[in-house]
Amino acid sequence: MTAASPPDVLRAPLVVEFPFTRSLGPVQSAFLTGLREGVVLGVRTSDGKVMVPPTEYDPVTAEEIRDLVEVAATGTVTTWAWNPAPRPNQPLATPFAWVLVTLDGADTAILHALDAPGPEAVRTGMRVRVRWAADR
Template sequence: MTDAYGVVSRPVRLDYTFTAGKALSRFLTIIEGGKIIGQRCPKCAKVYVPARGSCPTCGVATAEAVEVKDRGIVTTFCIVNIPFPGMAVKPPFAAASVLLDGADIAIFHLLQEVPVENVRMGLRVEAVWKPASEMEMSMESIAYFKPTGEPDAPYDSYKDLL
């Protein structure tokens, strides 16, 4: 069908100025210094990382800052085998949900320094930070996570916190 019709490409360009918001701005400012903060919900006491200024289940503002560790548990993962636009590293690599110690919700990040066939649920991992000169106001200040060598976390300890 395509061959019978001409196609005209007409690019549209729109520029936007985004606003991170109060909570996320604070998180981004602090992560540039190599620390990770979340926020505790005043109602359910869950710690959210990154802090987003609200507890999505209670629908209330969160203010209390809580520092969490830069290490945690791989709660689940996938192996990415195909290249796609904007990719940070060459496939295959593992992308994992990492439940940081002290947090009640996992973040999604890259896993390295471990063969993909050895990646597993329950693996203990820690952040590998970028060199100070490359730190930025972004989750990408963490270059990736790598195994700590600690024993795996038992399934029951994280099965409800994917």
């Protein structure tokens, strides 16, 4: 009996990219314009809930939704995870928390980075506010 030789390993380069430009519809366009102006907009779904960030189609009925609603720039952290070593191109170069925040007036949470001095400064249920960048 002889040992079988290992099979040849096939290799091919792989580049993951999305080489397209996305145009924004009326809801996403209004949301991003609102952020530029220092306003957070959500959208009211068919069951009366306010989703932030907004979508253009109701997740339950799949119907188009266009009822934009302004929500507060304050909210409550619903859950979080500490990021002790940010990677290149992440929102902050120093350690920070990824948080899900339900803004006042919204029924869904939005994922965002929270600039905090350490994990001991972050807790579920804490109140936070938007800190707008000077250049939006």
